[in-house]
Amino acid sequence: MSTSLFNDLARPGIDSKVISALFNGFGGKANFSQRESELLSGCLSRHVSCEAGHEFISSANALEHPKFILSGWMGRTKHLADGRRQIIDLYLPGDPTGFGLWIEASAQACYACLTQVRYADASTLTRRVAASPNLYPGLALALQQMEHEIQTRLIDQIMRTGRMLAHERMAHLALELYRRLDRVGLSVGNGFQMPLTQDQIADVLGMSTVHVNRTLQQLRRDRLLRTASGRWEILDMDRLAEMASGVRDTPS
Amino acid sequence: MSTSLFNDLARPGIDSKVISALFNGFGGKANFSQRESELLSGCLSRHVSCEAGHEFISSANALEHPKFILSGWMGRTKHLADGRRQIIDLYLPGDPTGFGLWIEASAQACYACLTQVRYADASTLTRRVAASPNLYPGLALALQQMEHEIQTRLIDQIMRTGRMLAHERMAHLALELYRRLDRVGLSVGNGFQMPLTQDQIADVLGMSTVHVNRTLQQLRRDRLLRTASGRWEILDMDRLAEMASGVRDTPS
DNA sequence: CGCACATTTGACGAGAATCAACTGCAGTGG
DNA sequence: CCACTGCAGTTGATTCTCGTCAAATGTGCG
Numbered sequence: 001m002s003t004s005l006f007n008d009l010a011r012p013g014i015d016s017k018v019i020s021a022l023f024n025g026f027g028g029k030a031n032f033s034q035r036e037s038e039l040l041s042g043c044l045s046r047h048v049s050c051e052a053g054h055e056f057i058s059s060a061n062a063l064e065h066p067k068f069i070l071s072g073w074m075g076r077t078k079h080l081a082d083g084r085r086q087i088i089d090l091y092l093p094g095d096p097t098g099f100g101l102w103i104e105a106s107a108q109a110c111y112a113c114l115t116q117v118r119y120a121d122a123s124t125l126t127r128r129v130a131a132s133p134n135l136y137p138g139l140a141l142a143l144q145q146m147e148h149e150i151q152t153r154l155i156d157q158i159m160r161t162g163r164m165l166a167h168e169r170m171a172h173l174a175l176e177l178y179r180r181l182d183r184v185g186l187s188v189g190n191g192f193q194m195p196l197t198q199d200q201i202a203d204v205l206g207m208s209t210v211h212v213n214r215t216l217q218q219l220r221r222d223r224l225l226r227t228a229s230g231r232w233e234i235l236d237m238d239r240l241a242e243m244a245s246g247v248r249d250t251p252s
Numbered sequence: 253m254s255t256s257l258f259n260d261l262a263r264p265g266i267d268s269k270v271i272s273a274l275f276n277g278f279g280g281k282a283n284f285s286q287r288e289s290e291l292l293s294g295c296l297s298r299h300v301s302c303e304a305g306h307e308f309i310s311s312a313n314a315l316e317h318p319k320f321i322l323s324g325w326m327g328r329t330k331h332l333a334d335g336r337r338q339i340i341d342l343y344l345p346g347d348p349t350g351f352g353l354w355i356e357a358s359a360q361a362c363y364a365c366l367t368q369v370r371y372a373d374a375s376t377l378t379r380r381v382a383a384s385p386n387l388y389p390g391l392a393l394a395l396q397q398m399e400h401e402i403q404t405r406l407i408d409q410i411m412r413t414g415r416m417l418a419h420e421r422m423a424h425l426a427l428e429l430y431r432r433l434d435r436v437g438l439s440v441g442n443g444f445q446m447p448l449t450q451d452q453i454a455d456v457l458g459m460s461t462v463h464v465n466r467t468l469q470q471l472r473r474d475r476l477l478r479t480a481s482g483r484w485e486i487l488d489m490d491r492l493a494e495m496a497s498g499v500r501d502t503p504s
Numbered sequence: 505c506g507c508a509c510a511t512t513t514g515a516c517g518a519g520a521a522t523c524a525a526c527t528g529c530a531g532t533g534g
Numbered sequence: 535c536c537a538c539t540g541c542a543g544t545t546g547a548t549t550c551t552c553g554t555c556a557a558a559t560g561t562g563c564g
Binding site: 084109150151159242245247248 | 406413
Binding site: 197198199209210213214217 | 541542543544545
């Protein structure tokens, strides 16, 4: 990793952590050469802002516009005919988004800004790496690892919505978010900033807003989670993990 | 496509359709060169049988053994601590399986034979294509398209388990299976052979066996589906598609 | 036949959705 | 300053979908 490169890019505060994480292989195990760091650096040098609620519609057969998220949260969403919404997958600061090269003709999903978002466009990076992967082996590897991680997250999401109870889903999600944010240095003690509304959480977990609220209350009563002023704090990592693994407790 | 090559491989009956479909790009849009057809042909020349119930456990960090399914159905499964099971994704004849190159250290999922299965090992094909994608552009493309199709299926699965009602899930699954089997020539009229037990369907859709049974009865009563002797027949494609899209009908 | 297995049925209860109202809070403007 | 607005969160009452348990029926097979 070439420290000098991202020092120019890092802004005071949270950004530097995110940018540093990106230079270290998007949370994977890849190492980048000088050439690769330069390509990445050029890509990250221009930031774009986007307000909460904005949606990037994926047109049929179009090449997606891949991005690196620098701050804020995004989500891939899909709707049913009567308006029910499901958030397929969440994208946090430091995550690459929209890197899937082939978009199916069928109505897929769209990317929505769940909060205000700042991102860097990665179209040229994608194109260069795809054109000559031999020149950018580290980036090519990191992108592949990233694709695999997304698949892992989708599988977890299927477990949550398919077979887990409400409080198990919530515990599982809390742990996933904590681990992902911790990896890019955005955890605060045993907690993290949680910008999502209960409505949005409901759309992630496939349940109603009211039930999200009641489930959170239960986790608070059981002293597993503290949720206050846009911040979640995990009070008992072990018991939360046990809950998320699907052990059916004897009711308290 | 070089017809002469797979004629040697095709066995009487259903197999020839599946093998022909594989030579035509795994249901994607890729075209294979002579060299690629030969590699594929070599890969498909040896068939392995595997009884129902057998599971391929994916060991941590191990390279999966990719396969082409020639007959029978497989599924990727994941379990919770107390035994609840979710079938993440189904693999039908003509589908490539286990092609994900990097398996995470964390307990992922395992591949289970849901029926008796015959398959062809694709390890060498995978290795060669990964080593020199320039020699096998068509295969490389087909594999990438295949990865993308799997992601699309996972997204559909999240929609089903996350936001759809029981009868909508069933309708949606029936249509997916019909389309996939039809693509490889395994549809029979408006129907197809359905080897899964109601238990297995329940684990796919994230519901209980009893409820699967009752939901199927409802679809039969509504003259949308006929299910008899291991065969499903779609009686009204349009209404089933409408149901699967999430339109809430006025109750009959 | 008898066995194993899949499907079907009924009764009951648990988990979650729905609807509607109410609270709390920050911002806004009179 | 305070009323007014908008939005997220909270609560209660009710309904509904679906799971659980247990038993019965059906089906293929050695």
